[in-house]
Amino acid sequence: MVTMTSESNSDKASSSLAKKSNVLTAPTASISEVAPNILVYKKMEAIIEKMQGENGGVSVRTVKAFMRNWPSVFTGSDLISWILKNLEVEDVTDALHLAYLLSSHGYLFPIDDHALTVKNDGTFYRFQTPYFWPSNCWEPENTDYAVYLCKRTMQNKTRLELADYEAENLARLQKMFSRKWEFIFMQAEAQSKVDKKRDKLERKVLDSQERAFWDVHRPMPGCVNTTEMDIKKAYRRGASSHGSGSSGAAVNNNPIEQINRLISLRKMKLERRTIKVSKVAESLISYYEQYSEYDHFLTSPELPNPWITDNTELWDVDKNSRDVPLRRVKRWGFDLRELLNDPVGREQFTRFLEKEYSGENLK
Structure with a gap:
């Protein structure tokens, strides 16, 4: 038996969400300069504020069922009925389209789906907290997304399990930020501990709102990215x-x-700079750290350095050795160019292709 209890539309989570340690720092840039579509956002937010009004707004309630609660939710049919009644919309199709636009921009979202859409049925939806509205000019970084996904893996809740595309994104980000992944993991771990101290129902609302924020900025494959067009x-x-x-x-x-x-x-x-100086510096540091082992002016070799002495023993060992040194093979893994520029690597790669009957591709 499912029972429903009415509650105030003021979101208790929005006040505490700004103090969370796991949300991004709010943008400080001028909205008029950063967001040229701010007029569209303001029109949408005016509609959302009417929907959340205490008198005549969409009925937001807590749905209680056996061993499960859904706090601060409303159904898709309630939303469509409100639009037909209170806005100048006569057709259900137009009402659905308007609701879809509000959802795709992150103002409301389904509580159990990553696809930001609206259906005219009993599916439960929830309003997004104003802290995450697009008018705040959010431009989240990949490191913030990595912290969020990493934090999700630490919680053994079915509703927080990663989708397939999120698991792929996490693996890609872990490879991208391999040098500072330990710091990202520690940050996610600290945020996860803070979340566990919150009230159970409040934590549900906050988790869903944070998930919906990333569904807008890192949408699942096949969904429209409303933040992509500048x-x-x-x-x-x-x-x-x-x-x-x-x-x-x-x-x-x-x-x-x-x-x-x-x-x-x-x-x-x-x-105008197209890339941030910090990103350029980070990529340069990563590049030189990767190749420092192969620069004999930065890393002294075991044998005499042929670049500063007349001893060529180091080069002779590489030429006369039957086995390819592990250090040389490791460099092939940097990229395909390194492999093909090395005569030994090119020879090994040719032998591999001949085994697969594709040696003519390299020629």
């Missing part, structure tokens, strides 16, 4: 190729004006 870039592309009115037509017909406009755009792009 309207500012689209506007710049349109402005560079299409004029407005007679002035635009004059520019398009004048090749000198077109070239001058193209030069100014190129100058603007040269001044």
Whole structure:
């Protein structure tokens, strides 16, 4: 027997969510500068605020069943009925489309599914806390996503098990951040301990809201990524190729004006950094750490260094040795270019391809 109890629409989790140690630092940049589609967000948020209103809002309740509770939820049919009743929407299809847009942008979400969509049935949904609304200009990093996935693996709850695509993303991120994975794991472990101290129902709500946030910014395969399109870039592309009115037509017909406009755009792009300096420095450090073992000026070899002495014994050993040194084989694993640039590696790779009847591919 399922029973339902009414409760206030004010989300208790939103106040404590901002203090959580496992949420990202809120963006401080100017919203008008960072989010050109802020007007769309504001219209959506105005609708959401009406839905969450104490008088005439969507009925949010706690659903209790045998050995399981669903706090702060509403059904898809309740949502569609509210849209048809309170907004200027007459068709159920249009109401479903509006609900889907709100869900795909992360303002509401299904509690048991990674696909952010809405169905006109008894499926349970939950409102997202304003802390995670897209108007806050979130730009989460891959390290934050790695901490989140790592934290999920530490909790033995069925509702927190990783989906197949999340497990693949976790493996890819672990390989990408192999040098600082220990730090990521420690951070996830600390956040998991903080979560365990929270109230059970509050933890359910917070976990689902955090999951929905990542479903928006790291959607499952086949789902629309609403954060992928940058309207500012689209506007710049349109402005560079299409004029407005007679002035635009004059520019398009004048090749000198077109070239001058193209030069100014190129100058603007040269001044703008496309990659953060910290990311460039991190990749350079990783590269030199990887190859430091093979640089005899940084790592002294066991035999005399032929670059600073007249002794070529180090090179002679590599030439005359029957077995390929492990250090040399290890370098082949860096990338295919290293393998093919080494004559011995290229020979070994050719033998392998001949076994698979594909040796002609290399030739």
